[in-house]
Amino acid sequence: MIIGTCLPEGVVLVDREQGTVVAANERFLELVGLESDVLNSDFSCERLVHPHDRSVFHTWKDATAERSSDAADESFEVRLLDPEGNETPVSVVLRPFRWKQRDYLIGFVTDISIQQADEERFRREIQEQKHRALEAIKSSLCVYQFNEKIKSTPVLTTRLLDVENEEGLFKEAAAVLTSEQGLNYRDVTFLLLEGNTLEVAFSTRELQETSFPLNEDNRYSRFIRKNFKASKPDDGDTLVPLKTGGRLIGICEIVSYSRERFFFDESGKVGEWQEDMLLTIGDIIALLLDNLRLAREIEHRSNTDPLTGTYNRHYFVGRLSSEIQRSTRYGRPISMLFMDVDKFKEVNDTHGHLVGDQVLVDLGTLFMESLRTTDVVCRYGGDEFIALLPETDEEMAREAAEKLLQAVRNYELEDPSDPAEQVNVSVSVGVSTLQPGENEEDFLKGADEALYRAKQGGRDCLVAVEARAHS
Numbered sequence: 001m002i003i004g005t006c007l008p009e010g011v012v013l014v015d016r017e018q019g020t021v022v023a024a025n026e027r028f029l030e031l032v033g034l035e036s037d038v039l040n041s042d043f044s045c046e047r048l049v050h051p052h053d054r055s056v057f058h059t060w061k062d063a064t065a066e067r068s069s070d071a072a073d074e075s076f077e078v079r080l081l082d083p084e085g086n087e088t089p090v091s092v093v094l095r096p097f098r099w100k101q102r103d104y105l106i107g108f109v110t111d112i113s114i115q116q117a118d119e120e121r122f123r124r125e126i127q128e129q130k131h132r133a134l135e136a137i138k139s140s141l142c143v144y145q146f147n148e149k150i151k152s153t154p155v156l157t158t159r160l161l162d163v164e165n166e167e168g169l170f171k172e173a174a175a176v177l178t179s180e181q182g183l184n185y186r187d188v189t190f191l192l193l194e195g196n197t198l199e200v201a202f203s204t205r206e207l208q209e210t211s212f213p214l215n216e217d218n219r220y221s222r223f224i225r226k227n228f229k230a231s232k233p234d235d236g237d238t239l240v241p242l243k244t245g246g247r248l249i250g251i252c253e254i255v256s257y258s259r260e261r262f263f264f265d266e267s268g269k270v271g272e273w274q275e276d277m278l279l280t281i282g283d284i285i286a287l288l289l290d291n292l293r294l295a296r297e298i299e300h301r302s303n304t305d306p307l308t309g310t311y312n313r314h315y316f317v318g319r320l321s322s323e324i325q326r327s328t329r330y331g332r333p334i335s336m337l338f339m340d341v342d343k344f345k346e347v348n349d350t351h352g353h354l355v356g357d358q359v360l361v362d363l364g365t366l367f368m369e370s371l372r373t374t375d376v377v378c379r380y381g382g383d384e385f386i387a388l389l390p391e392t393d394e395e396m397a398r399e400a401a402e403k404l405l406q407a408v409r410n411y412e413l414e415d416p417s418d419p420a421e422q423v424n425v426s427v428s429v430g431v432s433t434l435q436p437g438e439n440e441e442d443f444l445k446g447a448d449e450a451l452y453r454a455k456q457g458g459r460d461c462l463v464a465v466e467a468r469a470h471s
Contacts, residue, residue, distance in 0.1 A: 010090070010109030014045045017103065021045050028109055031090065033082030050079035050087060057092075075381065077112065089113050122298045129291040130161060160288055169292060170202035173285050177254060178204060186257050190242075190285075191220065192250040201250070220251055240278050242286035249289060252282050305379040307357060308364030316378035316386060320440055323376075323390055327434055334390050335397035338430040338447035339367070339404065341383040342459040351415050351423055359413060359425055370407045371400060386447070394433040394464060401429045401462040409460070426460035433465070 010028030012021060021043045029036060032048050049057045057078050075094075079087045090109050097104040160176070163169045170190045177188045189203035191212070198220050200210040214221045220239070228241045242250040303315040311319070327334040341347075341363065348356040360383060367377045367385055376388040387404075389397055408427050415421040430451030434443050446465035454463040 007108075010107075010111075012045070012107045012109060013097070014105045014107065015102065016096075016105050018042070019045055021048075022104065031082075031088055031109060031111060032080050033084065033086070048080050050081055053078035080109075089116055119298065119302070122294065126291055126295055126298070129287055129294070132287065160284065163288070163292075166201065166289060166292055169285070169288055173281075174202065174204050177281075184257070185254050187255040189253040190250060191253065192242075193248060198251060205255075223251070224248070238275075238278060240282035242282050242289065244283075244286040244290040249286055252278075252285065254278060305364070308361050308379050310364040310368065310385065311376060311378040313378060313380055316376065316380065316388070319376050320388060320444070323388060324434065324440055324443065327390070332391055333393040333396075333433060334388070335392040335394065335400075335431065335433040336389065336443060336447045337387040337397065337401050337404065338380075338432070338444075338451040339385040339387070339427050340451055340455065342426045342428055342455070344383040344425070347423065347425060351421075352417070355413065355415060355423060359423065362411065362413060363408065363425070363427070366407045366411060367404060370403050375400075392433075394431065397431050397433055398462065398464060401431050405429060405460065405462060428454035428459045429462040430454055431462055431464040 007025060008027065010031050011025040012028045013023040014020070015022050021039060023039060026036075029038075034043075046054055046057070056076060075091055077089065077091050079089050081087060089112050091112050092110075093108040095106050095108075097106045160169060160172050163172050173190070174188045177183050177185045187203070187205045189205070189207070190201045191198040192201045196214050198212040198214065200207060212218050212220050214224065223239050224241075228239075238254045238256070240252040240254060241248060242252055303311055305312045323334055326332070341359070344356065344359075347359055360379070364377065364379060364385065367387060371377060371387055371389070374390060375392075376390075378386045378388075380386045387400075389400060392400070405427065408425065411425065413423040415423055428451060430447045430449065430453070432443055432447035432450060438446075450463045450465040454461050457463060
């Protein structure tokens, strides 16, 4: 049977007891490389899943079958196989479905190979930029070995490759530029372009001003308007553009000692070498800065839920383990809030999935704004959110949960199809505080059980987990 012909994603209907494919749409058949006549036979769904992913598939299939029909959707990732053994990574959302006294699972299947290819492309770009930076250091600075100071520059500059954040990059670069074993300049200042303003990011000296709008008349705006022509006023400052890919991202301001400035001014050729050297170092710093930002963006994407902007489940699992270890080691309290949107299916059915998505986006923002910056807010799946609260006992966790409940009660969203109609939602919250002897599974299970009791108790409320004895 062909179903869901108008849907862009793959759809498959599976007989839960037999494990066979009952129906599918053309997009799903295309993903697994099958013809529609396979739907007339007892074709096992398991044959379509990569052998290494079948245990994951069965775990989620069984867990989904046990949930009620109005429960939040669950999703997981597996690899599908076509008859030639070609793999296609997909994201699958399963939903239980009962028809004519039989239990089925309906799956919505999305090809995520493009997403994974993009992530791999980002990683390759990082490695390529590191290689380009190292090659720039090797090839460009060798011409400046006219004295011991220049000879030491490549060794010192390679230290910049090991930094992990922008602050570390600026500190290490300043050390290269100002140390006696390095280039022996007096001071260095790094300014980064934020919109139409240069903001001081790091300086080895105290500055009166730290912000310089480029629409005003100052030495930096004049330097940029003159197409980065050398700027060497009487105080010995040199401005170096920080550019990558032809794009300006900042300026490096370097101050020489007066005795060395005299030497360079008197030695024209050496002065040219010095200027070229600084431009090369500026290019290297800009390249590494761009590389750090790219790495930060990749990390952000891998840890963040793309819809709500909260952390995702993968990040939560790793953070939960480390926070429990810290709490246990130092004897500090830690609590968890497990939140679920009440009757979220009705929101989707009444107002549409676009409004439902906007509700999740707004709630994610509400949760992050209502909690502390040290708390970890994650979208756990579907319409479920989890907040991890370090340094928080049960009483403090209850107060935080009440604050969230009130914020949601005050929430209103205008239905775009009917501006006079307001969308109001509520949430149920399960509160769990880590007890001595509990592990990650106990901690999470306690919050889940408390959430279940809150849903059973009338919704729009919080329930704290009851203390349990542990051996």
